[in-house]
Amino acid sequence: MLNITRRQFLSYVGAAGGSSALLKTSLALGMMPEDSYSGPVTIKPADPGNKPTALILGAGIAGLATALELEKAGYHVTMLEASFRAGGRNLTVRNGDKIDEMGNPQICQFDKQDNLFFNCGPARIPGHHRRILHYCKALNVPLQVKANSSKLAYFHDEKSLGGKPKRIIEYHTDVRGLMSELLWKSADANQFDQLLSEEDVAKLMKFSQAYGDLTENGKYIGSGRAGSTTDRMLEHPTPHAPIELKAMLDSSFWYGGLLGAEVYDWCEPLMEPIGGMDSVVKAFLRNLQTKPVLNAQVKKIFNSDQGVEVTYEQGGKLHSVKADYCFNNIPAYFMAGIENNFSATYQAGLNSIKRGHLFKIAYQMKERFWENDGIYGGISYTSEPVSQLWYPSHDIHAQKGIMLGAYVWNPKFTTMFENMSPEERLKAGAISGEKIHPGYSKYIENGISIPWARMNHQMGCGMRMSAEDFETYYHMLQKPEGRHFMIGDQISHHSGWQEGALASSEQALEQLNKLLGAKIIQGGAAHVS
Amino acid sequence: MLVRTLAILFVFGIGSFTTHAKYTSTPEGLEYCTVCHGSQLKGNQNIGAPRLSDLSAWYVERQLKNFKQGIRGAHPEDKTGIEMMRMVLGLSAKQITEIADWVAQTSSDKPVSSLVGDANKGQQLYQSCAACHGANGEGNKTLGAPKLSGLNDWYIATQLNHFRLGLRGAQGSDLYGQQMKAASAVITSEQDAADLAVYVQQLK
Numbered sequence: 001m002l003n004i005t006r007r008q009f010l011s012y013v014g015a016a017g018g019s020s021a022l023l024k025t026s027l028a029l030g031m032m033p034e035d036s037y038s039g040p041v042t043i044k045p046a047d048p049g050n051k052p053t054a055l056i057l058g059a060g061i062a063g064l065a066t067a068l069e070l071e072k073a074g075y076h077v078t079m080l081e082a083s084f085r086a087g088g089r090n091l092t093v094r095n096g097d098k099i100d101e102m103g104n105p106q107i108c109q110f111d112k113q114d115n116l117f118f119n120c121g122p123a124r125i126p127g128h129h130r131r132i133l134h135y136c137k138a139l140n141v142p143l144q145v146k147a148n149s150s151k152l153a154y155f156h157d158e159k160s161l162g163g164k165p166k167r168i169i170e171y172h173t174d175v176r177g178l179m180s181e182l183l184w185k186s187a188d189a190n191q192f193d194q195l196l197s198e199e200d201v202a203k204l205m206k207f208s209q210a211y212g213d214l215t216e217n218g219k220y221i222g223s224g225r226a227g228s229t230t231d232r233m234l235e236h237p238t239p240h241a242p243i244e245l246k247a248m249l250d251s252s253f254w255y256g257g258l259l260g261a262e263v264y265d266w267c268e269p270l271m272e273p274i275g276g277m278d279s280v281v282k283a284f285l286r287n288l289q290t291k292p293v294l295n296a297q298v299k300k301i302f303n304s305d306q307g308v309e310v311t312y313e314q315g316g317k318l319h320s321v322k323a324d325y326c327f328n329n330i331p332a333y334f335m336a337g338i339e340n341n342f343s344a345t346y347q348a349g350l351n352s353i354k355r356g357h358l359f360k361i362a363y364q365m366k367e368r369f370w371e372n373d374g375i376y377g378g379i380s381y382t383s384e385p386v387s388q389l390w391y392p393s394h395d396i397h398a399q400k401g402i403m404l405g406a407y408v409w410n411p412k413f414t415t416m417f418e419n420m421s422p423e424e425r426l427k428a429g430a431i432s433g434e435k436i437h438p439g440y441s442k443y444i445e446n447g448i449s450i451p452w453a454r455m456n457h458q459m460g461c462g463m464r465m466s467a468e469d470f471e472t473y474y475h476m477l478q479k480p481e482g483r484h485f486m487i488g489d490q491i492s493h494h495s496g497w498q499e500g501a502l503a504s505s506e507q508a509l510e511q512l513n514k515l516l517g518a519k520i521i522q523g524g525a526a527h528v529s
Numbered sequence: 530m531l532v533r534t535l536a537i538l539f540v541f542g543i544g545s546f547t548t549h550a551k552y553t554s555t556p557e558g559l560e561y562c563t564v565c566h567g568s569q570l571k572g573n574q575n576i577g578a579p580r581l582s583d584l585s586a587w588y589v590e591r592q593l594k595n596f597k598q599g600i601r602g603a604h605p606e607d608k609t610g611i612e613m614m615r616m617v618l619g620l621s622a623k624q625i626t627e628i629a630d631w632v633a634q635t636s637s638d639k640p641v642s643s644l645v646g647d648a649n650k651g652q653q654l655y656q657s658c659a660a661c662h663g664a665n666g667e668g669n670k671t672l673g674a675p676k677l678s679g680l681n682d683w684y685i686a687t688q689l690n691h692f693r694l695g696l697r698g699a700q701g702s703d704l705y706g707q708q709m710k711a712a713s714a715v716i717t718s719e720q721d722a723a724d725l726a727v728y729v730q731q732l733k
Contacts, residue, residue, distance in 0.1 A: 082564075102561055103615035297560055299568040316554040333575035337567025339637075351575055419611050454612070457564055459576060
């Protein structure tokens with residue numbers, strides 16, 4: 001007997017699809033408000049005769065957006081960037097570009113062609129990331145659809161089906177069929193009597209039949225929905241033999257693979273800027289009055305009631321800058337190495353943000369062999385260390401293409417790759433790729449890798465706080481200490497996404513407005529608790 | 530590589546910001562070091578990068594060579610050691626000497642304590658260390674024993690545990706490391722290591 005209340009239903013959906021699925025369902029049931037984003041924060045305009053000054057530390061996405069909004073409000077902005085380039089983790093490399101890895105600097109060897117680039121950091125934008133989409137629109141960054149999933153790509157689990165890769169569409173169709181068969185059986189065995197009328201049970205059986213492509217008597221015997229072993233144009237289709245229920249359950253890898261394109265942040269269609277994600281950075285730079293000061297490494301931050309003074313080193317020389325406000329985009333775990341006069345609690349909060357580890361490889365392939373296999377964009381998922389293979393959906397049928405040969409978050413494998421030399425990584429990635437695409441290695445012309453936790457001035461991606469630290473420090477870090485504001489995806493629930501960075505910037509600017517309001521009321525020194 | 534020592538006094542507004550009068554500028558190309566080890570190599574526990582300010586040049590040089598030769602940082606469980614090893618692999622002998630000279634010229638405030646331990650127990654344990662490292666942790670070049678005063682307590686504890694567990698000093702070619710591994714046999718637990726580190730940090 002199954003008796004499901006609406007609340008239980010939501011918790012089942014949540015368990016199956018994660019909290020994002022829960023959110024969507026709740027929206028459909030009218031339990032939560034719709035996203036009400038209506039553009040960036042309007043900062044209280046500055047007095048043109050007495051321009052306030054702002055210092056931005058770090059020219060990543062949060063820093064660039066904060067600078068742009070402050071300039072719009074009439075602030076005089078100085079932006080300091082430790083690296084030789086602006087953009088932070090928004091990095092696209094092409095022929096001749098440098099990946100400034102600590103100890104292993106690499107130069108990109110791709111052919112000199114516009115379509116041969118590698119988005120080392122962010123690479124896709126879903127339709128509900130309204131903030132980044134706002135800037136793409138407002139700053140004229142042309143976008144195109146990026147296929148983030150291809151049902152013709154593969155699932156591959158070394159421990160399942162004899163390690164043979166399986167087309168995602170075949171797996172999805174079989175899983176639906178097998179699950180529908182179970183549902184049909186349960187309905188047939190009167191499991192839903194308490195919940196549904198006899199008529200509705202009949203409808204449920206009909207639904208499961210349609211959903212899973214079952215036979216008249218509720219059996220799943222494979223489905224033409226997953227293609228055919230014969231030429232479908234000229235012959236009667238013959239479905240692939242379905243996988244067994246037991247085999248499906250035996251591979252825990254598949255469970256995660258199932259969600260590959262089902263999570264809210266990956267819901268289709270996604271987008272990418274034409275020609276590379278760094279178009280976003282270039283657009284910000286085009287629209288900023290003041291360009292970032294590059295190779296400027298912050299050494300000291302002195303925070304006072306009157307403002308913030310920052311000392312930085314550039315080419316062996318120290319410079320000092322004073323400003324009314326400071327927006328700090330530096331990875332928080334570096335702050336303990338930078339002299340400062342923050343309160344012990346604020347510093348403890350900064351220390352609670354830990355380095356994340358993301359690793360990617362990109363290969364230049366001399367032929368777009370995946371297209372000959374029916375794959376036009378999307379991702380194959382594998383239990384191999386490389387974890388994912390991404391196929392470009394731009395420049396279809398060009399001669400060559402850049403394939404993402406590894407996309408790794410699993411700590412066991414990120415550690416493995418980080419400890420290898422760049423050459424060893426490319427070899428290991430090629431060996432993994434062979435398991436999914438026999439003959440993979442012979443297409444590789446060159447490659448480049450990026451372990452974000454080893455990148456100069458970054459040393460991490462996708463920063464994390466423990467649940468406990470989050471509780472203790474997150475809201476504190478969202479607020480300024482004096483006139484010093486922390487920003488960046490690290491100060492968001494969405495680390496590792498540009499949208500998280502922009503949300504943190506927006507949040508900080510709202511705090512600035514609050515502080516300005518407080519200042520006006522008190523008519524004296526600014527203070528926000 | 531030009532190593533310049535600049536004497537710069539920072540005039541800040543009203544406030545009690547303590548800052549060092551002596552600032553040694555970072556030689557070109559060595560900004561990498563300060564990314565993890567911090568301003569004036571003051572150390573950063575978040576990265577597992579110890580304070581290096583004012584360490585003896587001879588010791589820094591020896592350790593950099595050890596990293597380069599895989600004597601140090603090669604153990605798969607020594608995560609930060611591996612990170613450091615990767616940084617050093619590409620350095621020439623000349624660069625190593627220059628880095629060591631620069632490190633010796635840096636200065637920063639003595640580190641604050643980060644560990645809880647029993648300094649009295651640590652003092653007892655330290656008696657056997659003092660023979661080489663000196664009663665005040667000042668070090669002894671003749672014996673190859675580095676200065677301990679000014680090191681972070683968390684770093685001292687980590688290294689003691691590394692010696693104890695064979696992550697450091699286990700290789701035959703690591704002469705001083707092997708000596709230290711033998712000498713540190715008095716440390717038999719993480720608590721011992723913490724107690725000793727807490728005591729050493731108190732030394733002037």
